[in-house]
């Protein structure tokens with residue numbers, strides 16, 4: 001028996017065996033990355049802008065867990081937006097891996113990444129990105145339509161999201177009838193309406209005074225608790241950092 005087993009071990013692995021082994025390795029890798037909502041492993045991003053290549057991300061490692069508020073802090077030009085774009089699949093790393101919700105995000109086709117992004121992620125930008133002719137309610141509905149959510153559920157979900165951000169009395173107002181902070185709260189309601197598990201926010205408080213910025217952070221804390229979402233945001237405002245679960249400090253394409 002022992003002899004025959006040894007002989008079997010010495011045989012070169014057949015092709016189906018290798019495929020099986022590869023699948024097992026991938027399964028193991030997936031299990032490791034499954035524990036985290038998102039993990040970033042040695043990510044590099046190099047832009048070919050004109051002459052010399054520009055190395056903007058220089059070996060980034062990070063992770064996001066469920067129900068966390070994580071901030072990326074750094075000076076202008078340090079690479080925060082570039083990293084956020086890679087996390088959201090709007091851009092792809094030149095090197096390295098990004099695992100999202102157990103999937104190798106860096107290996108997915110553009111189409112698959114877009115699908116995952118639409119269903120499982122929400123985005124908030126500095127300049128609110130609302131449709132100017134639509135009311136707050138219609139802006140939130142639009143995001144449900146884009147995500148393919150059945151129409152019958154829209155009203156309840158829209159009401160709930162606008163209530164969560166404290167705008168139940170402003171549902172029929174259009175963006176120009178709202179303050180900057182209120183517009184940003186509509187943008188948040190819009191970003192969470194389709195129940196994403198990850199919310200990415202690029203400088204969501206940059207256009208707001210400190211009072212309004214504090215309100216936005218309080219809304220973020222509420223939706224993390226009630227909507228089971230993780231938020232990763234960029235900022236260079238040191239005053240709002242104390243509410244973060246973790247702050248990654250970025251200098252020249254690296255975390256320090």
Ligand SMILES: Nc1ncnc2c1ncn2[C@@H]1O[C@H](COP(=O)(O)OP(=O)(O)OP(=O)(O)O)[C@@H](O)[C@H]1O
Nearest residue numbers: 047049054056074075076077078079080081082083
């Ligand atoms: N598509 C691109 N092509 C070439 N260079 C780029 C591209 N995108 C970003 N960069 C460069 O990468 C560097 C980092 O830019 P990035 O926008 O990520 O920084 P940031 O930390 O978000 O800055 P800010 O706080 O001002 O938004 C900058 O020098 C920028 O010019």
